[in-house]
Amino acid sequence: MARTSAMPSALSEVENTMNRINMHPGVQGLFVTMADESSGEYGALKTRVLFRDEESDVAMKRDQYSACCTALATQAKTATRDLDPTDELKFIRIRTKKVEIMIAPEKDYTLFCVQDPNAKA
Template sequence: MSAIEETLQRIERASNVTGFVILDNAGNVLRYRTDMGEENARLLATCFKPLLERSLSAVRDLDPTDTLNFLRVRMRELEVMAAPGPGFVIVVTQRWWPTDWPVGKV
């Protein structure tokens, strides 16, 4: 089993993970969690890819020597995380609850 397969299985085993999508740099869906469904995978790619591109651009504009390694967006009950790589982006969605947040702890 390849390192990529092992990493994807580790991500899928997390109890709060609801899906993942792997995109190429053009935003095309290369792979997704099967129970997520192809339509939801494409919707996530369509919605999140422009945000990631703008975030990458903003970081470069602030400091041309810097790069964005990870982006996390937290909503009411869903968290979307993206990690850009060379030629691909992996986007993971997971459920979270306010009780998961360490209040008063930094």
């Protein structure tokens, strides 16, 4: 991935955000994907995955979560743009019985958080 002067700033912002979110109760995992400037494709940022428990279901399925969430975010961005070219996707939240997935797309990266929806604050 080609690096630009904006990349270190984005990485610092990502690190700070991930550390802050990881302190919240119920967070099971955090993923970050960054756009490859040459292709515009998104790929998992090297080792920027945090888990509370490496043996958890989320940790064991890290590649599957990362791939599915990235595809979902890409399709949601496309659908938003197709519905209204002047609009922009800001946040996606999906809640199931077992997990809640939150996706926050930014210009240089997309942050994914998987948490237990039943965790007590």
